[in-house]
Amino acid sequence: MKYGMELAVAALIIVFAAVFLVQDAAIRASGEEAWGGADGEAAELIESTGYEPWFEPIWEPPSGEIESLLFALQAAIGAMVIGYTFGYWQGSRKTA
Structure with missing residues (x-):
């Protein structure tokens, strides 16, 4: 088969996208924020210990x-x- 590898990669991409979309729908149905990340939770945990930054950023967008x-x-x-x-x-x- 001439395009066997291309078809396999395309099938893998389709399966990955389907799994991602199903998981996203399940998370949204439960009322939680989908794919929010852990940056906010980590910052809250660090601030709860009483840590204060040593310096402020030079420039913030x-x-x-x-x-x-x-x-x-x-x-x-x-x-x-x-x-x-x-x-x-x-x-x-x-x-x-």
Whole structure:
């Protein structure tokens, strides 16, 4: 079969998406926040011990959208560096 690996990967993606959607629906039906993360709970636990930060951040983004933009930009730059490295490595292997 010529496209066996592609079909297997597509099937795996579909199964993963289905499991994710079913789990998401179950969480939302129970009334809990879906995929909220543990950052808030960790901060509450640390603050309950009486810990106070040593210093304040130099700059905080003015909104959550800017913070998300900076995070996505950081991820894109990291992906470009990794992609370039693998591409360079693959190209040097073909020419050697």
